[in-house]
Structures are given as C-alpha cells and as structure tokens.
Amino acid sequence: MPAPRIVIPSGALVVLIGAAGAGKSSFARRHFPATSILSSDAFRAMVGDDEDNQAASADAFKLLDQAARMRLAHRRLTVVDATSVRRRARRPLLELAKELGAPPVAIVFNLDESLCRARNRRRGRVVPEDVIHRQAEALRQSLAGLRQEGFARVWVFERAGEASRAAVELKSD
Numbered sequence: 001m002p003a004p005r006i007v008i009p010s011g012a013l014v015v016l017i018g019a020a021g022a023g024k025s026s027f028a029r030r031h032f033p034a035t036s037i038l039s040s041d042a043f044r045a046m047v048g049d050d051e052d053n054q055a056a057s058a059d060a061f062k063l064l065d066q067a068a069r070m071r072l073a074h075r076r077l078t079v080v081d082a083t084s085v086r087r088r089a090r091r092p093l094l095e096l097a098k099e100l101g102a103p104p105v106a107i108v109f110n111l112d113e114s115l116c117r118a119r120n121r122r123r124g125r126v127v128p129e130d131v132i133h134r135q136a137e138a139l140r141q142s143l144a145g146l147r148q149e150g151f152a153r154v155w156v157f158e159r160a161g162e163a164s165r166a167a168v169e170l171k172s173d
Helices: 025-029 039-050 052-071 088-099 113-122 129-149
Strands: 003-008 014-020 037-039 077-081 105-109 154-157 167-170
Touching: 003 025, 014 025, 014 088, 014 129, 025 037, 025 077, 025 105, 037 039, 037 052, 039 052, 052 077, 052 088, 088 105, 088 129, 105 129, 113 129, 129 154
Parallel strands: 003 167, 014 077, 014 105, 037 077, 105 154
Antiparallel strands: none
C-alpha cells in the first residue's frame, strides 16, 4: 500500500482530530515544526501546571485560540493538537481560519478504539477508557460532515501504521 501523501498549503490551519491515544501528538512532532504546534495539553500545563488539569481547560483553550489567531494573522502554519472530535470544538477554529484567510485542513485519526485504549495505557498519563469511548463515538458521528463544516482538505487515517507511513509536504509561498 503506498504511503499517504498530504500536501499542506502555506499558512494553513491544520486541525488534528482523533481520540486520546490515536497518535496525533506523535504525528505532529514527526511532520511539523515545533513552533507551529499548538497542543491543548501544553496549554493546560502552562495554565494549571499539569496536562491533566481539566480545571485549566477553559483558560488553556482561550490561550490556544489566541496563539492560533496570532500565528494565522502572520500567515504562519498553525497545527492544533487537540482531540477536536466534536463540531463545537472545531467551529471556532474554522471561523478563525475563514476570518484570516487561512486554508483549513483536517487530518483525522479514525483508528480502532481498542488501539487508542492500548496506546493510552502505555503513555505516562492515562485518559479514562470511557472518555476515549465517548471521543471515538463523537468522531464517528461527525466524520462524514467534515467537508461540509468548511475544511478545504480532509485526510483520514483508518488503520494502524498509515500515519507513520504518511509523507507530509509543506508548501511555501
């Protein structure tokens, strides 16, 4: 099977979508400059001194949104590393991309839930399995409508190993 080829336009907003343990953060670190990655976990740690501090989530996402706004205003590639499995989480990002003229791109990790749970157990911090189940279910329910939401391009990984074989090309002006 050939490696998926993902072409990212200059100044794009890339939204990584998938349940905890799907491999979004690893994919982001492998394929994008560190300065372009806006991780909800990192912002949660910044605000609340702990990536797991759910009480810090609202403020963490306010900071993430501000950082995304600033990067996109400067026409810089912006990669949002959060679960983003629900439309209500994606909507403000899509509105921001539209406002600032940034091409919105979705990279979706629609992997088997059991794989996400197994990967999650191997991580240093563990997300409860019922949370992963709800995230996977929310993703399945919204997957078909991603293009209609406003994403210019949508790539979907559905099997283990697809993301690790992917080739990402970052276009420049």
